[in-house]
Amino acid sequence: MRLLILGGTGGLGRELARRGGPHVMAAxxxxxDLRDPVQVRSLVRRVRPDVIVNAAYRQDDWAVTADGAAHVALAAVSSGARLVHVSSDAVFSGASGRYDESCPPVPATMYGAAKAAAETAVRAVDPGAVIARTSLIVGGPQTVIVARVHAGGVFFTDDVRCPVHVSDLAAALLELAVSGRAGVHHVAGADAVxxxxxxxLIAGRDGLDVSTVTAGTRAGAGLTGAADVRLDSTATQAVLNVVLRGARSFLSPASGRG
Structure with missing residues (x-):
């Protein structure tokens, strides 16, 4: 399988490249530049992938996150490549707490709106594509949440997600890529924390002083946006071989480095 990974320099992209076999390009x-449809088409024509995984985004750039997803979908269809588009729990407002694959996007932030627009574009252009919504990605120091823990800061007690380990997520995305499945799939961890x-949990795993982790609240910081977003991955887990572990499992002392 010839695999093209967009967003290939990030933590997820590197894990996908590690697992993807001998014919991988991590771009x-x-x-x-995903904002430029000509560049996207040129890259896809040059690589001639069987599968494209689009894990690229910029939280502050609508053109990369939303328009770029449309450009990738168009290039995938024109080349006959299978597309797995990585989306986010940011498409939900948190008002309902738990969300399964049947729930329509109701974003509360501009980033969430861009990810929701990307989903709409991908579904319209390429109905056979997989849209894989995920949550906080946990891995080594290169993953955002782990880097934040090592740098120190305030972590909210009233902000709930279903974190997923980067290796579980990458394995699930590659499994979905060859499954022939289409549409929205939730690929998040089993625990809401x-x-x-x-x-x-991360500090404990990495040998940091857990007592230095500072608690705060979104409400106390005056922040708006989604607070409690729990992706229900039950339906997707039922069709996967890989187990989407919960954070309390993959960050436990018994799991080593996860």
Whole structure:
């Protein structure tokens, strides 16, 4: 399988490249600017992938996150490549707490709106694509939440997600890529935990002083946006071989480095 990974320089992209076999290209912004459909088409024609995994995004750039997803979907269809588009729990507002694959996007932030727009574009252009919504990605120091724990800061007790280990997520995405399945799939961890609990679990795993992890609240910080977003991955887990472990499992002392 010839695999093209967009967003290939990030933590997830590197894990996908590690697992993807001998015919992998992990592409970053230097290889193609997703805002430019010509560059995207040129890259896809040059690589001639069987599968494209689009894990690229920028939280502050609508053109990369939303328009870029449309450009990738168009290039995938024109080349006959299978597309797995990585989306986010940011498409939900948190008002309902738990969300399964049947729940329509109701974003509360501009980033969430961009990810929701990307989903709409991908579904319209390429109905056979997989849209894989995920949550906080946990791995080594290169993953965002782990880097934040090591740098220190305040972690909210009233901000709940379903973190997923980067290796579980990458394995699930590759499994979905060859499954022939289409549409929305939730690929998140089994445990719903607050960012504060998650930070303590990461600190414990990495040998940091857990007592230095500082608790706070979104409400106390005056922040708006989604607070409690729990992706229900039950339906997707039922069709996967890989087990989407919960954070309390993959960050436990018995799991080593996860």
């Amino acid at each position: 970053g912004s230097r290889d193609a 607050s960012r504060y609990e998650l930070a303590r």
